[in-house]
Amino acid sequence: MHDDVSRPVRSAYSERVLPGPLGWFLTVAAGGVMAAVFYPVSTALALAAGVVTFVAAVVFALRTSPLVRVADDELWVGEAHIPLALLASPRALDREQTRHETGPGYDPRAHVVLRAWAGTAVRVEVVDPADPTPYWLVSTRQPERLAAAIGAGSR
Known part of the structure; x- marks a missing residue:
């Protein structure tokens, strides 16, 4: 049996370096811009593009935040x-x-x-x-x- 597997992690400090308010605003803005681009084609497509872009921007922000x-x-x-x-x-x-x-x-x-x-x-x-x-x-x-x-x- 490995001791290090059952040993609890002692954490003295922990922080995820997330974007600030401007960064989160830009994720929303990216979704809005994509929705606006596709709105003339189809409202449903605009909504889908906006949501997908917003979700992708949030995932990107989280994945690049160490x-x-x-x-x-x-x-x-x-x-x-x-x-x-x-x-x-x-x-x-x-x-x-x-x-x-x-x-x-x-x-x-x-x-x-x-x-x-x-x-x-x-x-x-x-x-x-x-x-x-x-x-x-x-x-x-x-x-x-x-x-x-x-x-x-x-x-």
């Missing part, structure tokens, strides 16, 4: 994960600092998971000498809480 979590001594961002023991110096970034990190402060070797609809992020250094990735840069709406969860687990 789950960021600190659980069982690992940082998970979508499917990527790294042990907290290999991380150091988590830093909560405001909008301006996040812009700097994606512009003049950007290192192309970094592991970056950013979403435009979340203007803040956390930068955390990778201290594994065998890993060529210098740091992770991760979108979050709660950078202080995520940085604190990473910092508490990496000690």
